[in-house]
Amino acid sequence: MSAGFVVRRIGFYVLICAITLFFAVPMLWIASAPFDKNPGLGVHWPDWTLENVRKTLEHPYAMHSMVNSLLICVTTAVAVTAFAALASYALSRVRMPGRDALLYGLLLLSSVVTGTAAMVPIFVMMFQLGLIDSRFGVALVMTGGLLPAAIFILKDFVDAVPKSYEESARVFGASTGQILRDVVLPVARPGLATIMVWAFVNSWGNFLVPFLLIRSIEKQPGAVLMQTLTDEGGSVNLQVLPVFSLLFSIPVVVLYLLVNSRYGFRFHGGIKS
């Protein structure tokens, strides 16, 4: 082992440590600041207290915004999964000229459609539909934005469902609906779970859409409310914000763990290959 090798190794690990630290500090802050008597913007060993938690629970809008977030994101996740499942099944099974072009076109445009660039027309459209200041409207816009990519991802899962499963069910007299319900969707379940979590997480963290489309503070989701968590003087409310941040991150983590433990496996053995 040459000296140069040792130096390179040491340098490499120092670099890794620096990068890890860079990402770890905000995490440590989220873990420690909520329970600190004097929360600041630095990371230090907390002076344990639950006072911040009590303050947050008493905050007039904090808990309510979580409910709003859940409402919007569950609606979005369910709608995205349901529509994407139907669309991807159709796109996967129906022979149609220009199908691939359509899919790629959708994927390409989708990033434009929900992107910042399209917010003005979307705002005007929602205004004319009377869906401004509606949580349903927000879920609708986010569904539209996530759907193309969801269809694109889910189509791969549906493509992977062997055709002989469906043909087998068809020979036994199952209708298209029965085939979809009894065979295709259960077999593509890991894909559906993936899409649902992905849609939930994406809409959970979405700031721009609810920020523009929702007026009243009691309808705002957590992602928007967080930036309004200030005290009377206008500076950041460091008693509520850390606890709120912690709470805000919990659903995503829980959802991920739940789905991973339930659907984080793949089926084997129905097809002998």
Add this chain to the structure above:
Amino acid sequence: MAGIDIEGLATVYPNGVRAVDGLDLHVADGEFFALLGPSGCGKTTLLRTIAGLESATEGKVRIDAADVTRTEPGKRGVAMVFQDYALFPHMSVSENITYPLKVRRVSAATRAETAERTAGELSLDGLLERKPAQLSGGQQQRVALARAIASRGKVLLLDEPLSNLDARLRLEARTFLKKLQRDLGITTVFVTHDQAEALALADRIAVMESGKLRQLGSPREVFARPANTFVANFIGSTPMNLLPGTVSSTSGSDTYVDEVGVVSVAGGSLSAATFSAPAGAEVTVGVRPEYLTLASGDVSGPSLRGQVVVAENLGTQSLVSVDCDGTLIGVTVPEENEPEPGTTVVLTAPASRVLLYDRESGELLARQPATVA
């Protein structure tokens, strides 16, 4: 129980490939029928057309005398076992077996009872709660069969039923399948590319090539009297010797043979019976290695003479390749008679086992239709 009638059936794919090309076929009630051919010959397409998974472009399919050409697969009364078994991976064995009943909204109690009974018939007891992934290949195949039987179809269709099993299990499953079919007496059509499987299982075999029927007959007929050189080549685990030859003399009138004639082939000659070709006709002589006899001394009558090139051990027999005037001829001999390479040997064959085919068309030059015991 029901027969299947196929009339002028053609299945043409959108790209213009005529996978099945004007086929007429009758499968009798309770018959075990094999569709045999090399891959791409249209046998699977034919099976799928009978099932309704491919739609016929021309012609008719009748099951139990009812025209089902345009009927949905689920309403034809067919049950099918797919090559990959297509067991639903998220359902237990019992749910898989009774899925056809669930589709028809049969009560859960009846379903459970059917699952129990069918599983018993196919020796799947105690496996009902397992998932397909927890079963061996042979068990998976039996579950697929159980599901097909539980669906109470009038006709059972099997797509390459044994191809996914390993060699040892395949023999076992073959016996099991034949016995099951006998016991159920259900009209069964199966597709295979393995001629040994077709010979072993079927009551009748349809040999197909490029979407067309090349021969239809019992395993014995197809093996002993192939109707053309294609079938001759395809059937038999040791390939039939197909050698260019010329009819040298005929014993009947001077134009056509009734009884016995002689063909010159590979530097020697063989006697052939019941063919119709004039003396001097250019023919392809077909004779199976199993029907050739190998001798070392002199033989009276038509025979071939050559040198042993190699001998391949086939277990109880050996396949010996003999070089007769530059043509390699295969002959099987009992294991104890295996000659040393290089020895000069004489080959003879009974006249009834020597078949003559038209050099151009490859069709059998038979005086009368094949009737072989």
